Amino acid sequence: MIYMDHSATAPVRKEVFEVMEPYFTKSFGNASTFYSLGREAKAGMEEARENVAKLIGANNDEIIFTSGGTESDNIAIQGIAYKLNNAGKGNHIITSAIEHPAVMETCSALEKKGFEVTYLPVYEEGIVKVEDLKSAIKEETILITIMHANNEIGTIQPIAEIGKIAKENNIKFHSDAVQSVGKIPVDVNELNVDLLSISSHKIYGPKGVGALYIRKRTRLEPILYGGGQEKDLSPGTENVAGIVGLGEACRLAKEELDENIPYITNLRNKLIDGILNSVEKSYINGNIEKRLPGNINFRFTGIEGESLVLMLDAKGIDGSTGSACSSKKLTASHVLKAIGLEDVDSHGSLRLTIGPENTEEEVDTVIKEIPPIVEKLRSMSSIWEK
Amino acid sequence: MIYMDHSATAPVRKEVFEVMEPYFTKSFGNASTFYSLGREAKAGMEEARENVAKLIGANNDEIIFTSGGTESDNIAIQGIAYKLNNAGKGNHIITSAIEHPAVMETCSALEKKGFEVTYLPVYEEGIVKVEDLKSAIKEETILITIMHANNEIGTIQPIAEIGKIAKENNIKFHSDAVQSVGKIPVDVNELNVDLLSISSHKIYGPKGVGALYIRKRTRLEPILYGGGQEKDLSPGTENVAGIVGLGEACRLAKEELDENIPYITNLRNKLIDGILNSVEKSYINGNIEKRLPGNINFRFTGIEGESLVLMLDAKGIDGSTGSACSSKKLTASHVLKAIGLEDVDSHGSLRLTIGPENTEEEVDTVIKEIPPIVEKLRSMSSIWEK
Amino acid sequence: MYSEKVMDHFTNPRNVGEIENPDGEGTVGNPTCGDMMTIYIKVKDDKIDDIKFKTFGCGAAIATSSMITELAKGKTVDEAYAISRDDVADSLDGLPKVKMHCSNLAADALQKAIEDYRSKNN
Ligand SMILES: Cc1ncc(COP(=O)(O)O)c(C=O)c1O
Numbered sequence: 001m002i003y004m005d006h007s008a009t010a011p012v013r014k015e016v017f018e019v020m021e022p023y024f025t026k027s028f029g030n031a032s033t034f035y036s037l038g039r040e041a042k043a044g045m046e047e048a049r050e051n052v053a054k055l056i057g058a059n060n061d062e063i064i065f066t067s068g069g070t071e072s073d074n075i076a077i078q079g080i081a082y083k084l085n086n087a088g089k090g091n092h093i094i095t096s097a098i099e100h101p102a103v104m105e106t107c108s109a110l111e112k113k114g115f116e117v118t119y120l121p122v123y124e125e126g127i128v129k130v131e132d133l134k135s136a137i138k139e140e141t142i143l144i145t146i147m148h149a150n151n152e153i154g155t156i157q158p159i160a161e162i163g164k165i166a167k168e169n170n171i172k173f174h175s176d177a178v179q180s181v182g183k184i185p186v187d188v189n190e191l192n193v194d195l196l197s198i199s200s201h202k203i204y205g206p207k208g209v210g211a212l213y214i215r216k217r218t219r220l221e222p223i224l225y226g227g228g229q230e231k232d233l234s235p236g237t238e239n240v241a242g243i244v245g246l247g248e249a250c251r252l253a254k255e256e257l258d259e260n261i262p263y264i265t266n267l268r269n270k271l272i273d274g275i276l277n278s279v280e281k282s283y284i285n286g287n288i289e290k291r292l293p294g295n296i297n298f299r300f301t302g303i304e305g306e307s308l309v310l311m312l313d314a315k316g317i318d319g320s321t322g323s324a325c326s327s328k329k330l331t332a333s334h335v336l337k338a339i340g341l342e343d344v345d346s347h348g349s350l351r352l353t354i355g356p357e358n359t360e361e362e363v364d365t366v367i368k369e370i371p372p373i374v375e376k377l378r379s380m381s382s383i384w385e386k
Numbered sequence: 387m388i389y390m391d392h393s394a395t396a397p398v399r400k401e402v403f404e405v406m407e408p409y410f411t412k413s414f415g416n417a418s419t420f421y422s423l424g425r426e427a428k429a430g431m432e433e434a435r436e437n438v439a440k441l442i443g444a445n446n447d448e449i450i451f452t453s454g455g456t457e458s459d460n461i462a463i464q465g466i467a468y469k470l471n472n473a474g475k476g477n478h479i480i481t482s483a484i485e486h487p488a489v490m491e492t493c494s495a496l497e498k499k500g501f502e503v504t505y506l507p508v509y510e511e512g513i514v515k516v517e518d519l520k521s522a523i524k525e526e527t528i529l530i531t532i533m534h535a536n537n538e539i540g541t542i543q544p545i546a547e548i549g550k551i552a553k554e555n556n557i558k559f560h561s562d563a564v565q566s567v568g569k570i571p572v573d574v575n576e577l578n579v580d581l582l583s584i585s586s587h588k589i590y591g592p593k594g595v596g597a598l599y600i601r602k603r604t605r606l607e608p609i610l611y612g613g614g615q616e617k618d619l620s621p622g623t624e625n626v627a628g629i630v631g632l633g634e635a636c637r638l639a640k641e642e643l644d645e646n647i648p649y650i651t652n653l654r655n656k657l658i659d660g661i662l663n664s665v666e667k668s669y670i671n672g673n674i675e676k677r678l679p680g681n682i683n684f685r686f687t688g689i690e691g692e693s694l695v696l697m698l699d700a701k702g703i704d705g706s707t708g709s710a711c712s713s714k715k716l717t718a719s720h721v722l723k724a725i726g727l728e729d730v731d732s733h734g735s736l737r738l739t740i741g742p743e744n745t746e747e748e749v750d751t752v753i754k755e756i757p758p759i760v761e762k763l764r765s766m767s768s769i770w771e772k
Numbered sequence: 773m774y775s776e777k778v779m780d781h782f783t784n785p786r787n788v789g790e791i792e793n794p795d796g797e798g799t800v801g802n803p804t805c806g807d808m809m810t811i812y813i814k815v816k817d818d819k820i821d822d823i824k825f826k827t828f829g830c831g832a833a834i835a836t837s838s839m840i841t842e843l844a845k846g847k848t849v850d851e852a853y854a855i856s857r858d859d860v861a862d863s864l865d866g867l868p869k870v871k872m873h874c875s876n877l878a879a880d881a882l883q884k885a886i887e888d889y890r891s892k893n894n
């Protein structure tokens with residue numbers, strides 16, 4: 001199998017799994033209990049917290065563990081929105097048009113509850129303009145939430161600049177960094193963020209665990225209530241094994257970042273060139289420079305992405321598509337719409353996301369397999385004409 | 387080590403761990419993707435859903451997976467409260483005085499948001515009276531949430547009767563069954579519940595995963611927003627390994643329930659008799675009959691629980707206490723208060739909770755170790771006088 | 773997600789292509805999910821003598837197109853006209869629920885082609 005869907009999820013690395021293992025059956029204590037077994041669990045958790053903090057330049061006590069990127073986004077956005085709105089500070093939120101549903105749906109739920117939300121455009125490049133942000137800010141703005149890197153087209157947003165503006169205007173700033181952490185350098189102080197979301201399974205940790213960076217003295221209204229764990233914000237018996245896995249994944253990511261970036265970038269560029277050169281009417285969606293090292297989002301005129309992904313699957317290649325046909329609600333990806341693609345063009349998208357375990361031979365195979373599949377699908381397509 | 391803190395958490399069973407393992411590193415697909423790897427993950431999840439459903443007599447599509455008992459409780463209680471309140475059905479909630487913080491804190495947060503909450507008393511026995519419930523019901527009552535079995539004193543509430551009354555009055559009924567599922571028979575139809583919370587780590591599954599039973603046609607307002615997973619109620623990339631582990635834990639629990647109940651009850655009774663007979667001024671908190679098979683909650687006059695637990699830990703015995711001294715906020719257990727204990731008496735509580743892997747020899751050891759420890763602590767106690 | 777039959781028709785679609793100077797031609801498209809299919813027919817002695825399709829769409833869209841060409845071939849025009857969406861889905865051992873309406877347009881396309889044939893021959 002050639003796995004090129006790393007933005008969807010990644011396997012748990014062997015090294016990560018080995019570190020997690022003892023916490024299932026041996027050091028299985030409840031981290032909130034104070035006898036030895038509980039203390040072992042607690043120690044594992046706190047080491048993990050340190051590893052997460054180090055990866056993003058934060059302090060340990062600025063990290064809380066959550067059940068994943070989605071929960072992190074919800075805790076951050078709802079938490080700031082309710083806290084500041086209750087304090088009479090305003091009801092306006094600024095976000096982008098290409099956020100992950102965990103942010104987008106949270107914002108739209110808040111809209112229904114009386115908040116006002118501005119969705120910044122991203123243009124053909126898939127990148128927000130700082131000027132647009134500036135003009136969107138008003139007296140009532142309490143929160144800016146803009147992702148670091150997009151999960152579909154991989155474009156990287158000008159987070160540091162946005163953070164600076166947020167700070168100048170005394171507006172809280174959250175960034176969903178689920179796709180960027182561990183892939184490119186992320187430093188909460190350089191980026192000027194107050195809150196930042198992380199998900200473990202995107203960086204070779206286990207699914208169902210994540211983290212939220214909360215800058216010191218940033219107060220949130222809780223949305224979940226319980227036994228007080230994780231600063232009362234993500235209560236419940238701690239998923240110790242998962243947390244330890246996330247910690248180890250962060251430690252490894254930090255260690256290997258400098259090596260991975262050029263390696264992955266190189267594979268990606270080779271794959272892009274190989275396909276664009278051999279398939280006519282093939283394009284890249286979104287800015288090609290300001291993009292995650294491993295992200296490719298192709299667009300092939302005249303074919304539909306779900307059939308393309310299925311045919312690649314049959315050849316043992318895993319990728320994904322933003323085609324309406326592959327979505328639960330049969331609507332085209334809001335990201336592809338936001339960069340201006342018509343429905344018929346967004347149908348033809350193929351996302352391949354490369355990880356450090358992909359090889360040059362795999363890239364060669366993919367470059368060989370895609371063109372005949374595209375040709376086959378085009379030959380049966382009712383809208384393809386040479 | 388003699389582990390007798392099963393109500394706090396349990397180890398992942400070997401059989402459960404083995405079933406989970408492939409989902410970390412091999413079948414690691416995102417269950418929402420439609421190529422082969424994603425379908426494998428999805429299939430594992432759906433088999434787990436069936437095993438959870440079977441254990442509690444539900445249909446598969448009435449089960450959603452969550453990140454634990456705490457999230458299940460929050461989704462259920464906030465979900466019903468907001469849904470029905472928004473529909474103008476009322477704002478009154480009935481609960482008990484001995485709920486787990488996941489329920490209690492949720493109810494008290496709702497109180498701050500304009501809901502009215504009645505906390506039913508439980509008397510010395512630690513059991514709510516159906517008559518009290520009946521008189522608490524009023525026009526505005528939209529939700530009853532009462533736990534099946536208590537986590538500290540193990541008392542079992544008259545859920546089936548309460549459910550019947552809820553039904554007659556057309557009031558939604560949620561029960562936190564985190565402590566009872568897998569320990570005593572739980573059937574959602576016999577119990578007449580509309581919603582029921584489950585946590586994996588209490589039944590030898592992994593931490594950080596749980597389930598919520600939602601009776602068909604019961605509508606909830608979501609509290610977390612994202613990619614639509616788990617009926618839009620618990621969104622986020624599914625914790626497939628964890629879910630598969632919970633499923634296997636449920637399957638085993640169902641298979642072994644009939645065997646475990648008499649075995650555990652027998653050990654428990656032996657331990658109770660052994661201690662009550664050898665330690666003067668020792669008592670059992672809460673009703674002795676209507677109680678989980680594995681739960682013992684002792685009370686030793688004149689000593690403090692945290693020191694007791696630490697001394698037991700030194701002997702390799704793990705238990706817990708409701709003593710104020712062992713809590714984060716230095717307040718006595720609300721459960722012990724609710725059964726009428728004065729602060730000084732609640733200090734002397736020791737909870738031992740027995741699981742199927744405990745042995746008769748372990749019980750004998752505990753019966754031997756406790757009396758000298760109690761004696762030692764009493765001999766240094768300023769409030770103990772023979 | 774898809775039945776084996778769907779996958780078979782998707783990976784080895786039958787009767788792909790166009791017919792030059794067809795007796796009837798029908799194109800349908802669904803605005804929501806955006807699939808487009810065209811069915812071409814040749815009629816001889818009131819029977820579907822030849823039938824071909826071209827489809828832009830998902831696995832289900834391609835499989836249903838392929839399946840209807842097999843179902844229709846050799847049938848009388850009236851019989852072919854009576855083939856329903858459900859017939860197509862059933863012959864494929866079912867389709868995923870979300871796809872039932874969106875990708876199951878092949879019956880409509882064939883009916884349109886037959887209507888085109890009838891209007892030309894009246
Ligand atoms: C950008 C982004 N944000 C949030 C999430 C949600 O994270 P999780 O799946 O851990 O809930 C994802 C991935 O699914 C993502 O790509």
Ligand SMILES: Cc1ncc(COP(=O)(O)O)c(C=O)c1O
Binds near residue numbers: 236457486585586596
């Ligand atoms: C009765 C009860 N409800 C809810 C919970 C919370 O479950 P979890 O720890 O999985 O969040 C627990 C245990 O901690 C419990 O004992």
Ligand code: FES
Binds near residue numbers: 828
């Ligand atoms: S063509 Fe869009 S769902 Fe089938």
Ligand code: FES
Binds near residue numbers: 690710711716
């Ligand atoms: S005696 Fe020390 S905390 Fe209570």
